[in-house]
Amino acid sequence: MLGTLRKRLLAILLVPLLVAGCSTAADEDNGDVTITLASGFAKNHSNNEGVFMFIDRLKESAPWITIDFKGGPEVMAPNLLIEGVSAGVFDMGIMPGDYYVDQVPAMELARFTPFTPMEERDNGVVEIYDEIHREQLGVTYLGRAVAGMPxxxxxxxxxxxxxxxxxxxxxxxxxxxxxxxxxxxxxxxxxxxxxxxxxxxxxxxxxxxxxxxxxxxxxxxxxxxxxxxxxESVANLLMNDRAWDRLDSRTQHALTETLAETEPDIFAHYLDxxxxxxxxxxxxxxxxxxxxxxxxxxxxxxxxxxxxxxxxxxxxxxxxxxxxxxxxxxxxxxxxxxxxxxxxxxxxxxxxxxxxxxx
CATH class of the missing domain: 3.40.190.170 (Bacterial extracellular solute-binding protein, family 7)
Incomplete structure (x- = not known):
């Protein structure tokens, strides 16, 4: 009963944002894609520096993709952001797993990682996180946007x-x-x-x-x-599954490859x-x-x-x-x-x- 009521309240809160058009958009004439992004942190917070590094590289490697940054806690409370991405209010979100351990208790494991983000990508850990997120939240796990600071x-x-x-x-x-x-x-x-x-x-x-x-x-x-x-203090870059599935394979490949290429720089940035x-x-x-x-x-x-x-x-x-x-x-x-x-x-x-x- 409480779970149903909570979902109804969340739906009411999300309606204005859904009506505002916060969804993946593709221009069929030229293949341009716009992806909305919200963060669990204020725009000028240091924890957003990694995702902005990713966005800047994406502009060079995949200029047909536009990441439309909608804001931080002023557009959605950090503890609700995972549900906002899951519901499709925003196509993409950046947040620590600690923000949604109530929904996904397995996120308690993230801080224990014995691997760098690059090693997690090479040894299959990224695929395990993706499976967990897809099954429980209807969300695609893309990788780390924050790592390298204990x-x-x-x-x-x-x-x-x-x-x-x-x-x-x-x-x-x-x-x-x-x-x-x-x-x-x-x-x-x-x-x-x-x-x-x-x-x-x-x-x-x-x-x-x-x-x-x-x-x-x-x-x-x-x-x-x-x-x-x-x-480790880590934050995840996540995307709504339905928004992900609407993307063409070229765009999906560009997102995953660009993040994989940016992760070493993100990790080094936070070490510095x-x-x-x-x-x-x-x-x-x-x-x-x-x-x-x-x-x-x-x-x-x-x-x-x-x-x-x-x-x-x-x-x-x-x-x-x-x-x-x-x-x-x-x-x-x-x-x-x-x-x-x-x-x-x-x-x-x-x-x-x-x-x-x-x-």
């Missing part, structure tokens, strides 16, 4: 080992379990309220993707960033941004708290072993049977990987040295 714990006080006891930390759905396992108290706060909460000592710190805290000025209200970091932003924090007086080797190993085990085992596997596999293939693909040992990168390849420590190496 989660980081920012704190007012120095973090001594793995114990956050007595501290409360703003978390996301991706990091709340990790803070709990480190004996901290997770706090659910909108991003726009984090600066004030830190300034007023309402929370002791915050977890965030490695790119983004500076846009909120958080380096002015925290004193430490923890290394090693953990979990991670290093640059961390340096910005340190220039502002934030100090890196680097755990010793024993604690570093323990932290990564908390994240990638305990966190993996704590997932609701019964629910994940029941709702997404293909997640069994994803679980098998991601079952890669941590041993021998070191602590300078998360399994997916993003930098997690020694950022100053890495910055020097990249110059």
């Amino acid at each position: 989660q980081v714990i920012l704190s007012r006080d120095n973090i001594d080992g793995l114990d956050l006891r007595g501290g409360s930390y703003r978390t996301s759905s991706a990091t709340s379990g990790m803070v709990s396992r480190m004996n901290g108290v997770p706090v659910d706060l909108p991003g726009g309220e984090v600066y004030t909460a830190l300034e007023r000592n309402v929370v002791s710190g915050a977890t965030w993707a490695s790119v983004g805290p500076s846009s909120l000025g958080l380096e002015g209200v925290v004193n430490h960033d923890l290394a090693p970091r953990f979990y 941004r991670t290093v640059e932003e961390t340096q910005q924090w340190h220039d502002a007086g934030v100090q890196e708290t680097r755990l010793n080797e024993e604690d570093s190993e323990a932290l990564l085990k908390l994240a990638y072993v305990d966190g993996w085992e704590d997932l609701d596997w019964d629910r994940i596999l029941t709702t997404s049977p293909a997640a069994a293939d994803l679980r098998e693909a991601y079952d890669v040992p941590l041993e021998g990987r070191g602590y300078d990168r998360v399994p997916g390849g993003a930098f997690v420590s020694d950022t100053e040295e890495l910055q020097e190496d990249m110059q």
Whole structure:
């Protein structure tokens, strides 16, 4: 009953947008194609930089395709965007899997990826994600538009080992379990309220993707960033199945190939941004708290072993049977990987040295 009511309410909310003509359009005379796109992030948010890199390359490689960017949260709430793409309100959307884990619990697995986006494309993981999205949402999974920036714990006080006891930390759905396992108290706060909460000592710190805290000025209200970091922050580029099926094969090929060609640049871009932003924090007086080797190993085990085992596997596999293939693909040992990168390849420590190496 509640599910039916929710769908009816969503349909009512979507009608004005559907009437406005937000759908794939093709000009039969010259083959021009227009694809509408909405984002889970504000237009100027750093998490849109990757998708705009894709759009710019698409203009060169497939000039008959126009991506019509409709906006971010001002056109649809981020937690409803997946349903907007599934319903065809927008042809395409960019958003993290964390935004729709309620609809697709298998998206909990994305942050554990031991692969770069390029490796996921080569080893068949992209096809598994596509199967999951098609079966549960009627959506085509095209690939990653954000990757290469891990989660980081920012704190007012120095973090001594793995114990956050007595501290409360703003978390996301991706990091709340990790803070709990480190004996901290997770706090659910909108991003726009984090600066004030830190300034007023309402929370002791915050977890965030490695790119983004500076846009909120958080380096002015925290004193430490923890290394090693953990979990990949990724966002997916998705397309409504019906809109996808209406495209000619040339256009479908252009979209998939152009994203595949752009992913290495997107990944490198966010790696660079991670290093640059961390340096910005340190220039502002934030100090890196680097755990010793024993604690570093323990932290990564908390994240990638305990966190993996704590997932609701019964629910994940029941709702997404293909997640069994994803679980098998991601079952890669941590041993021998070191602590300078998360399994997916993003930098997690020694950022100053890495910055020097990249110059």
